[in-house]
Amino acid sequence: MSVPRFWRKIPQRYNLIGTQCTTCGQYFYPPRSLCPKCRRSGCIIDHRFIGEGTIVTYTVIRSASDQFENTTPYVLAIVELDEGPRLTAQVVCPPEEAKIGMRVKSVFRRVTADGESGTIHYGTKFVPVE
Amino acid sequence: MRDVAVIGVGCTEFGEHWGTSFRDLFVTAGTLALEDAGVSGEDIDALYVGNMSAGRFVEQEHIGALIADYAGLATNHIPSTRVEAACASGGLAFRQAVIAVASGMEDIVVAAGVEKMTDVGTGASVDMLASAADREWEGSAGATFPGLYAMIANDYMHRYPLTREQLAEVAVKNHENGSKNPIAQFRNRITVDTVLNSSMVADPLRLFDCSPITDGAAAVVVVALERAREFTDSPVRVLASAQASDTISLHDRRDISTLDASVVAGKRAFAQADLTHKDIDMLEVHDCFTIAEICAIEDLGFCKKGEAGRLTEEGVTALNGDLPVNTSGGLKACGHPVGATGIKQIYEVVTQLRGEAAGRQVDAELGMTHNVGGTGATVVVHILGV
Numbered sequence: 474m475s476v477p478r479f480w481r482k483i484p485q486r487y488n489l490i491g492t493q494c495t496t497c498g499q500y501f502y503p504p505r506s507l508c509p510k511c512r513r514s515g516c517i518i519d520h521r522f523i524g525e526g527t528i529v530t531y532t533v534i535r536s537a538s539d540q541f542e543n544t545t546p547y548v549l550a551i552v553e554l555d556e557g558p559r560l561t562a563q564v565v566c567p568p569e570e571a572k573i574g575m576r577v578k579s580v581f582r583r584v585t586a587d588g589e590s591g592t593i594h595y596g597t598k599f600v601p602v603e
Numbered sequence: 604m605r606d607v608a609v610i611g612v613g614c615t616e617f618g619e620h621w622g623t624s625f626r627d628l629f630v631t632a633g634t635l636a637l638e639d640a641g642v643s644g645e646d647i648d649a650l651y652v653g654n655m656s657a658g659r660f661v662e663q664e665h666i667g668a669l670i671a672d673y674a675g676l677a678t679n680h681i682p683s684t685r686v687e688a689a690c691a692s693g694g695l696a697f698r699q700a701v702i703a704v705a706s707g708m709e710d711i712v713v714a715a716g717v718e719k720m721t722d723v724g725t726g727a728s729v730d731m732l733a734s735a736a737d738r739e740w741e742g743s744a745g746a747t748f749p750g751l752y753a754m755i756a757n758d759y760m761h762r763y764p765l766t767r768e769q770l771a772e773v774a775v776k777n778h779e780n781g782s783k784n785p786i787a788q789f790r791n792r793i794t795v796d797t798v799l800n801s802s803m804v805a806d807p808l809r810l811f812d813c814s815p816i817t818d819g820a821a822a823v824v825v826v827a828l829e830r831a832r833e834f835t836d837s838p839v840r841v842l843a844s845a846q847a848s849d850t851i852s853l854h855d856r857r858d859i860s861t862l863d864a865s866v867v868a869g870k871r872a873f874a875q876a877d878l879t880h881k882d883i884d885m886l887e888v889h890d891c892f893t894i895a896e897i898c899a900i901e902d903l904g905f906c907k908k909g910e911a912g913r914l915t916e917e918g919v920t921a922l923n924g925d926l927p928v929n930t931s932g933g934l935k936a937c938g939h940p941v942g943a944t945g946i947k948q949i950y951e952v953v954t955q956l957r958g959e960a961a962g963r964q965v966d967a968e969l970g971m972t973h974n975v976g977g978t979g980a981t982v983v984v985h986i987l988g989v
Contacts, residue, residue: 474743482739503740503852530761530859532753533806534745538733539726541745549750549805551854559854561741568806573761584744596743 476592486596489579491558493520502558524579525602526554533568540585552577552599563598576602604705606828608838609987611640612950617788617819617938625661625719626673632820632943633674633715640824641834644675648709650683653696653716654942659731661719670715689735690891692716693821693945694974694983700825701844701985710827716943717820728816732941735977737852749813749892751853751978753805756894758859760807763909765897767807771798772915773893774811774935780922781932783963788817788938798893812893817938821946823953839953842878842969843986845871853978862979865902872971872984873904880905883986884967885955886926887948889975890933899973900928903984927965930955945974945983956989 484490491502494515499508502522508515531550534541541547548564548571564571565582577599584596613635615628623631629652637643650671658664671683686696693716700714720728733742736751759765775795781787793811801810831838847867850856857863873879886905890896900911905926914920920928931937931951934944952970954960969988975981 474738478739503737529854530754530758532750532757532808533803534747534750535803535805536729536749537726537745537747538730538742539724540730541747542726544745547745549745549754551754551859561744561746561852561854563745573757594743 474594479592479594487581489522489524489597491520491522492517500556500558502554502560522554522556526552526577526599528564528571528573528575528577529553529559530573531564531571533571544585550599565598565600570601578602605707607701607704607841608826608828608831609823609841609949609953610826610831610835610838611636611642611824612822612953613639614786614821614947614950615819616786617817617940617947619721620818621721623818625657625663625717626669628719628818628820629670629715629717630673632717632822633713636713636822636824642711642824645679646711647676647681647713649681649703649712650674650676651696651699651712651714652683652685653692653694653945654685655687655689655692655718656731656734657719661722670717688981689976690889690939690941691945691974691976691981691983692942694948694972694985695846695945695981697823697825697946697949697985698844698846698983701841704825704827710830712825713822714825714946715820715822716946718940718942719818720816720940721818725816741852741854747805749808750805752892752894753808754853755860755898755978756807759894759897762860765909765912767799768795769912769916770812770893770897771795773890773896774798776915776921777890777929777933777935780930780963781936783961784932784937787932787936788815789932789936808892808894814891814934814939817940819938819940819943819947821943821950823946823949837957837989839956839987839989841985842988843872843875843984845875845984847871847982849980851977851980856979860898861908862898862902862975862982864979864982865899865973865975868982868984869903872986876986878969878986883969883971885930885952885965885970886928886973887931887951887970888928888933888973890929890935891939891975893935895975896928896933903971903973922963922965930960930963930965945972948972948974949985949987952987956987
């Protein structure tokens with residue numbers, strides 16, 4: 474991902490900041506700038522999520538794109554945040570421990586890097602809740 | 604709206620065409636389709652080309668013009684348009700051709716699809732295919748395409764009775780069909796053990812659950828039905844053309860294991876054609892992964908959710924079953940040159956309805972195609988009949 478494309482969403486990626494439509498109350502992560510329900514009558518504000526949620530489904534990636542190949546195997550999951558929205562993120566745990574329905578919380582982690590001397594992409598991963 | 608028919612089809616062999624370029628693949632398929640239709644270049648009013656990612660696979664954009672040029676049609680100055688909807692690009696190109704003819708704007712239109720995927724390495728291919736999902740919020744987290752469908756499979760198997768062996772039966776059946784298809788990339792039969800012993804790609808999907816990386820092109824000639832008899836005694840009618848969209852990301856879907864766009868496009872197609880499920884004799888569905896064929900059969904309404912695995916195991920979807928699915932070998936065995944797949948599905952149904960499918964021939968008068976973009980953000984469904 475290009476540097477500006479990554480940079481412009483740093484607050485959202487680092488701190489799990491999404492949005493909320495104050496007209497209908499719905500939360501969005503990944504952030505949306507238009508509420509699909511209220512559309513032009515919606516009012517969108519930033520919202521920082523608490524970062525706790527549940528694994529809806531998951532997989533263990535064994536064969537990845539070049540950018541992620543040196544980190545395989547890794548657990549990839551769809552996590553439903555307690556506020557409602559779902560997102561795709563890695564779960565830091567041994568592959569055999571991942572389960573549907575498992576409680577997880579967000580952590581700040583290195584996700585990938587653009588080669589040896591390129592930008593390091595940090596972001597949100599999840600870890601099991603003890 | 605005018606009635607529309609297909610009067611000619613052509614397809615290259617699907618596979619790894621190291622010696623053949625992107626443009627030559629298209630020219631081969633287009634020439635076969637025109638010969639089959641008995642149409643000459645001067646007759647063609649317009650061209651629609653389905654292509655997912657020539658910009659990244661062969662570093663070439665402006666595909667509409669390139670294809671028209673090398674097909675010898677540039678000096679006729681026909682309108683030529685590239686259509687893109689990831690892996691549904693071909694189905695969508697066909698739909699644009701159908702709309703152009705049905706509307707009365709054009710009489711004779713070529714719909715084609717082409718993809719040249721082997722000019723880049725596998726890692727780069729995997730990365731490109733992931734761009735059919737949300738690059739910023741799925742791909743950036745390390746999601747691959749097999750990974751996304753693996754998450755569908757895990758959700759499905761958590762909620763419905765589908766065994767790992769039943770999932771493997773999808774690939775076994777499609778390789779069996781592919782073994783009888785002269786254009787298929789894989790013409791070898793496999794067993795359930797072949798699938799279960801292949802390397803894990805993304806749990807629970809193994810290598811033999813996944814469609815391959817493929818070069819190939821397909822083309823069909825679409826005309827107003829009222830003019831079809833000028834060219835052929837066996838036109839195949841387009842009875843329905845439906846398309847639906849959904850969220851780009853899998854995580855935003857109403858239900859992870861149901862492709863709502865398949866449900867909606869299927870219903871729209873049946874309504875357009877005024878047909879029911881029992882009227883359909885064969886299906887070509889988008890089995891980019893084994894789980895995708897299971898979902899497709901159910902989401903199109905041919906059985907209830909949770910039943911397609913058992914139907915596959917019982918042979919209902921085999922060549923000699925009550926509802927043959929993917930007689931071509933599907934994406935799994937015939938191959939999946941992404942932009943060409945949707946057109947190849949039309950090619951296969953037309954070939955079957957004309958009774959020209961030789962060793963894999965089924966008894967069919969009505970066939971349905973189902974072409975998916977991404978994890979179900981675009982679905983295109985067509986019904987064809989004689």
